[in-house]
Amino acid sequence: MNEGFGAALSTAWSLVIGFDARLAQIVGLSLGISSLSCVLAAGVGMTAGAWLAVARFPGHRTLVAVLNTLLALPSVVVGLAVYLLLSRAGPLGSLGILFTPAAMVIAQTVLVLPVVAALTRQLVADAWHGNGEQLRSMGAAPFTAALLLLVHERLALVTIALTAFGRAISEVGAVMIVGGNIDGVTRVMTTAIALETSKGDLPLALGLGFVLLAVVGAINALIALVQRRQGTHEAAAPAAALPAAA
Amino acid sequence: MPLTMSSGLIALEGVAVRFGATTALHGVDFTLRAGERVALVGANGCGKTTLLRVLHGRLPHEGRRLVAGDLRQAMVYQRPFLLRVSVWRNLMLALWLAGVPAAERTARADAALARVGLAGERNRPARVLSGGQQQRLALARAWAVRPQVLFLDEPTASLDPGAKREVEQLITEFSAEGMALVMSTHNLGQAKRLATRVLYLEGGRLVVDLATNDFFERPLPEPAALFLKGELPWSA
Numbered sequence: 001m002n003e004g005f006g007a008a009l010s011t012a013w014s015l016v017i018g019f020d021a022r023l024a025q026i027v028g029l030s031l032g033i034s035s036l037s038c039v040l041a042a043g044v045g046m047t048a049g050a051w052l053a054v055a056r057f058p059g060h061r062t063l064v065a066v067l068n069t070l071l072a073l074p075s076v077v078v079g080l081a082v083y084l085l086l087s088r089a090g091p092l093g094s095l096g097i098l099f100t101p102a103a104m105v106i107a108q109t110v111l112v113l114p115v116v117a118a119l120t121r122q123l124v125a126d127a128w129h130g131n132g133e134q135l136r137s138m139g140a141a142p143f144t145a146a147l148l149l150l151v152h153e154r155l156a157l158v159t160i161a162l163t164a165f166g167r168a169i170s171e172v173g174a175v176m177i178v179g180g181n182i183d184g185v186t187r188v189m190t191t192a193i194a195l196e197t198s199k200g201d202l203p204l205a206l207g208l209g210f211v212l213l214a215v216v217g218a219i220n221a222l223i224a225l226v227q228r229r230q231g232t233h234e235a236a237a238p239a240a241a242l243p244a245a246a
Numbered sequence: 247m248p249l250t251m252s253s254g255l256i257a258l259e260g261v262a263v264r265f266g267a268t269t270a271l272h273g274v275d276f277t278l279r280a281g282e283r284v285a286l287v288g289a290n291g292c293g294k295t296t297l298l299r300v301l302h303g304r305l306p307h308e309g310r311r312l313v314a315g316d317l318r319q320a321m322v323y324q325r326p327f328l329l330r331v332s333v334w335r336n337l338m339l340a341l342w343l344a345g346v347p348a349a350e351r352t353a354r355a356d357a358a359l360a361r362v363g364l365a366g367e368r369n370r371p372a373r374v375l376s377g378g379q380q381q382r383l384a385l386a387r388a389w390a391v392r393p394q395v396l397f398l399d400e401p402t403a404s405l406d407p408g409a410k411r412e413v414e415q416l417i418t419e420f421s422a423e424g425m426a427l428v429m430s431t432h433n434l435g436q437a438k439r440l441a442t443r444v445l446y447l448e449g450g451r452l453v454v455d456l457a458t459n460d461f462f463e464r465p466l467p468e469p470a471a472l473f474l475k476g477e478l479p480w481s482a
Contacts, residue, residue, distance in 0.1 A: 130327075131327040133299075133304055133323075134321075134323055134326070134327040135327070135343075136304065137302060137304055137320070137321050137323075138320075138340050138343045138344065138387075138391075139343040139344050139345065140343050144343070148329060148339065151329065151330075151331065152329045152330050152331075153330075154330070155330075
């Protein structure tokens with residue numbers, strides 16, 4: 001068993017080092033789908049989160065509670081919902097994109113959208129609480145002020161985007177359901193790992209596991225870097241500018 | 247009856263502010279006239295900042311707040327909020343928010359930076375400036391929109407003596423240009439140097455409203471006299 005595992009590790013490592021074409025294709029597709037999903041979710045989610053942070057209307061609290069609940073949205077549920085939407089009998093069945101990368105992008109976008117929107121809402125709400133009055137005092141409408149606070153908190157937004165990317169690239173349920181795990185078309189790292197493991201082809205599964213770990217590790221390193229940079233930025237603001245409240 | 251620039255810029259009639267069960271201001275009557283420099287003094291929590299926010303129109307209240315015509319006003323908060331962008335962009339954004347036409351913004355931003363001695367810091371991130379420089383930038387941002395009334399909340403709190411002197415000098419110069427000023431301060435010397443009129447608040451009530459000379463020379467009601475002598479407890 002140990003010998004088999006050792007051999008699998010060695011083969012996996014050589015696949016990674018040798019930039020195996022099959023492995024590269026799967027990694028490239030994973031990165032592409034998750035990146036595009038995060039860009040789409042960031043565009044919609046950050047705007048919606050900023051708006052939700054400053055807007056007040058009947059049902060606002062309920063909407064925020066629902067959004068926060070969706071943070072824990074199971075990926076298989078998202079996969080199922082998107083599958084039903086895109087299946088031939090579904091309302092968007094005429095698009096004919098089920099079992100294509102486009103469907104996987106949609107599923108991952110839906111999956112990470114609440115993450116981006118909820119974290120952005122909290123970020124902007126906190127900034128608004130402390131500084132909204134000053135922006136309003138300068139003539140900013142609430143939504144304008146919220147967008148300015150997004151600019152102000154852009155480093156934190158990078159952290160949110162990276163968090164969303166980490167969630168997208170490491171999920172398996174949604175992309176498996178709407179992508180179908182078709183070799184060379186919709187097979188991504190997580191679905192390939194699941195399949196190759198079930199087939200007993202450990203080298204490829206392990207190789208993909210290494211790459212996935214490396215990607216997630218790189219994301220965490222980037223988040224730490226962004227947070228460190230933010231901390232340095234704040235530390236540079238002199239204490240004299242932060243007098244105690246009257 | 248609407249206010250006119252000659253009768254007063256802003257008038258409060260019976261203004262009260264409540265934060266939940268706490269009443270922060272009780273029945274305040276006050277009229278700010280053109281060219282005045284008003285200092286709000288009193289112990290911590292007496293309602294100075296609340297009164298400034300009401301005058302600036304930023305706080306819901308009971309009673310009436312009358313404003314003369316289309317009055318341009320700006321406020322420099324005790325802890326000015328500067329966006330994490332350059333000094334220059336902070337100014338340009340303020341001018342954009344104030345509705346200043348695009349063609350005028352560059353010249354006005356340049357003039358404002360020169361006015362407060364920050365022309366050399368134009369491209370630096372605003373939030374890495376020193377405390378005094380940040381306060382000057384906040385003053386430049388307010389001055390750039392050419393307000394007729396400028397509200398200042400503890401404008402020199404926590405600044406070193408040099409920065410304090412620079413900020414006071416700017417405030418004096420702004421006033422000389424015809425801007426009316428209302429400022430809260432704990433520094434009685436500053437009130438004496440800068441103000442033409444002093445308002446003493448206690449527990450959310452406007453207790454004393456006198457010309458500066460009278461405030462410092464006339465007998466005052468007991469709490470105000472104790473405050474002047476520095477014998478009032480910290481909290482009102």
